Amino acid sequence: MTVSCFKIYVACQSMLIVLVGAVPDYHIDQEGIPASRAELAKRIHFADNFTSIVTEWYLIEQEAYKVSLASSLFFAGLLIGNITFGPLSDKLGRKPVYISGSLTNLTFAVGIAVYALLGYCVREWRYLALVSNTPGIFFLLLSFMLPESPRWLYSQGKMAEAEDVLQYIALGNGKERLNLKLKPSTGALRKDESAPGILNLVKHPVLRWRTIILMYIWYACSFVYYGLTLNAGELRGNLYLNVALSGLVEVPAFPLCMFFIEKSWSGRRKTMTCFLVFAGLACIFTMVLPANAGLLLSPTLLALCGKMMVSAAFNIVYIYTSELYPTVLRNAGLGVCSMSCRFGGILAPFVPSMKSLSPSVPFVVFGISGLSAGFLTLLLPETLNKPIAESIEDVQSPKYQVLKNEEAEQTG
Structure with missing residues (x-):
């Protein structure tokens, strides 16, 4: 329960810039771009329905990139935290640095909707930032009550x-x-032994190939997911409703992906491929919609469908990646993939600004990323009902895998 509530707080932090950095309707007196900020302040008129850092410091036109930069720096901080606190969790334990499973992603989606509600009620950006950040103190104190x-x-x-x-x-x-009464594990490492290092992901051909593909898939999932999430503020219609829907649309994604990945006719690989491909197609189809398209064919609806699909794929990739790596390298593999995931988050905030070229350009970029990641997934092996390798040798030995498959069929 505590971890799930903490996820809601994390969602508010991830989405903070969407409302704190939102651009209200505005117009500039006279034609041309003012030469100085002081002149701009005199000539620009913002709608007064809410405030943001844009209205505070006039972050429009040539200054608009600073809003995307602020969001990008947030994900850069996550990357640094991933590199720093990931290995630290193996030394100090999980509780002090906090980890969570894919189930809590469901509450992350709810957290996005909660943040939209907060933004609707609190229109002044400083107060909104204060309300969104204050619960962090509570969760910091509460984390000390969690067991290791x-x-x-x-x-x-x-x-x-x-x-x-x-x-x-x-x-x-x-x-x-x-x-x-627990018995000491016979397979545990002695104090004078060390677990296989991260370089084994590069040294062995099978693991190297899997790691390269998985790194791109994780990157693409993060890139499309956060890109569509942050782009919710750029869609037509009510700003707060769009943000709330971008979170709530993820709620059915979790049970949906859990259903398909356990079916023999779909499994992990085919399911993730379909979700990524459908997410890519949903984004690309926005460029062919007529300007007067109805509600059922609106870019907003397609964007929400793409968000749901990529969210489902994001849930699956955690499980799938864990099963593709042998036990001795699972933590290292997940750590490397997680770092590549953060690069997707760092780049995603800048894509919505590409709408200045054409309104459909951001969606095309997200669509190509989703499609390419989906097709690359087909190059990976299926893991459903397959034995999980324990060592590096198990991954590289076809004979071992045949024996394990036969053993699994006999015991099943």
């Missing part, structure tokens, strides 16, 4: 602490106190 990951404690040889956490979880679930 029992799996991490177990991997570190802290059996007694892991047992205490498991007892705490059992009692929280309404179970009676268990007579629990």
Whole structure:
């Protein structure tokens, strides 16, 4: 529950610039662009339905890039945090640096809608930023009450602490106190041993090829997802309604992708390919719509459909990537892919500004990215009902995989 609520807060932070940096309707007296900001301040007239950093510092025309830059710097901060706190979590534990699973992405979508509601109620951008950021103090204090990951404690040889956490979880679930005693793992690394390093992702041909493809897929998912999310403020219609819908449209994406990835006729690879391709097509089709298209064929509706599809793909890629890497390299593989994901977020805020070339250009850029990532997914193997490799040798040995498949069929 705490982690889910924290996701709502994170969603507000990710979406902050959409409303704080929104551009209200305005007009400039006389023709031409003013030579100085002081002259611009005298000649420009903004609509007074809300304030933003744009109205505060006149971030229009040549200064408009600063709004996109502010959003890009946010994702650059996430990249730095990913590099810094990812390895730190393996040393200090999961609780101090906070990690969450793909299930909490559902509450992230709800958080976007909550932020839209906040923006509708609080129209002055400083107060909106204050209201959106203040809960962070509460969650920081609350995080100290969370128990440590029992799996991490177990991997570190802290059996007694892991047992205490498991007892705490059992009692929280309404179970009676268990007579629990963990045995030391025979496969755990000794203190004088080290896990395979990140360079193994490059040294071995199979893993190198998978890593390159997955890095691009993660990048494209992030690029299209955050691009369409941040572009919600650029769509026609009510600003706050568009932002809320861009979050709520993700809610059905999670059960939808969970349904398809467990079916033998679709699996992980085909499902993710279809979602990415459909997201790309939804974006590209916006350029062929007539100007007087009705509600059912409006660019806003297609953008929301694309957002739902890429959101589903984003959920699947976490599971799919975990199954494509052997156990000894899973953390390293997910870390590298997660870093490439942040580069997509860094570039995404600048794409909506390309509408100055043509209103359909941002959607074409997102569409091409989604299509290319979808087709590249077909080059990866299916992992549904397949044994997960434990070591690097397992990935490279076809004979091992055949034996494991036969064993899985016999036990199944």
